[in-house]
Amino acid sequence: MQRAGSRKDDQLRSISISYNVFSWAPSSVLLHIGNTKVLCAVSMQNSVPSFLRGSKTGWLNAEYAMLPTATHSRINRASSALKKNGRSIEISRLIGRCLRSVVDLSKLGERTIVVDCDVLQADGSTRVACITAAFLALKSAIAFWLKNKDLFQDILLHEIAAVSVGVINDRVLLDLDFHEDSFIDADYNVILTRNNEIVEIQGTAERSMVSWQVFDQIRKMACKGVQDLFKINDQMGLQATQPKKDKTPLFSLLNRQNSFSS
Numbered sequence: 576m577q578r579a580g581s582r583k584d585d586q587l588r589s590i591s592i593s594y595n596v597f598s599w600a601p602s603s604v605l606l607h608i609g610n611t612k613v614l615c616a617v618s619m620q621n622s623v624p625s626f627l628r629g630s631k632t633g634w635l636n637a638e639y640a641m642l643p644t645a646t647h648s649r650i651n652r653a654s655s656a657l658k659k660n661g662r663s664i665e666i667s668r669l670i671g672r673c674l675r676s677v678v679d680l681s682k683l684g685e686r687t688i689v690v691d692c693d694v695l696q697a698d699g700s701t702r703v704a705c706i707t708a709a710f711l712a713l714k715s716a717i718a719f720w721l722k723n724k725d726l727f728q729d730i731l732l733h734e735i736a737a738v739s740v741g742v743i744n745d746r747v748l749l750d751l752d753f754h755e756d757s758f759i760d761a762d763y764n765v766i767l768t769r770n771n772e773i774v775e776i777q778g779t780a781e782r783s784m785v786s787w788q789v790f791d792q793i794r795k796m797a798c799k800g801v802q803d804l805f806k807i808n809d810q811m812g813l814q815a816t817q818p819k820k821d822k823t824p825l826f827s828l829l830n831r832q833n834s835f836s837s
Contacts, residue, residue: 587800617716638692
């Protein structure tokens with residue numbers, strides 16, 4: 576099997592990252608990875624869920640949704656559906672868990688950070704793309720709040736990124752697109768810190784079992800993919816955490832993946 580674009584097994588798709596695409600949100604990130612496009616925005620509310628009232632600690636909540644025409648066949652908006660989409664709820668909880676694990680909510684006060692993740696176009700690996708984009712937006716928002724004295728100390732504990740890894744006939748592939756995900760034997764979503772510490776791993780054998788030997792290859796592939804994502808983001812230098820100004824700048828990183836494919 577040859578991958579689209581003759582990608583190597585351990586190669587991410589081409590990546591573009593744009594910051595501050597919304598004027599009013601403290602931070603937002605538009606991430607293109609291949610043909611998957613996700614937009615994540617971060618804001619803050621001066622309240623917490625009822626179970627935290629009086630606790631003097633904060634909360635972080637995430638919401639994930641796909642636009643109606645994000646896929647080949649139109650899907651209904653959540654607002655027009657008779658019940659909430661179970662997949663969207665599950666992914667929202669995943670994003671929230673991952674981000675809460677890397678911030679010190681006790682320094683936030685009784686406020687809630689809200690992370691909105693919208694899939695503009697889906698071509699595989701949307702949940703890991705949202706986690707990566709949401710973290711970048713959160714990191715930028717924290718810098719904005721510190722500059723504007725909305726926060727008086729940094730609440731960020733770790734940096735995270737996420738990748739998908741799949742297995743077909745014991746062949747391990749990084750960053751699955753929709754076509755690959757459709758016939759893969761097993762697939763995993765791996766969220767790691769910059770130090771390769773595990774935040775969360777989701778995985779299942781859809782068509783055949785995975786040996787521990789192959790799983791070790793999955794681990795190594797995921798670590799490489801996450802480190803490549805960090806390298807790409809680091810290429811932006813100070814732009815990645817530069818707080819917004821009166822006129823919001825737009826920073827972009829276009830197709831930097833090729834420099835990490837060798």
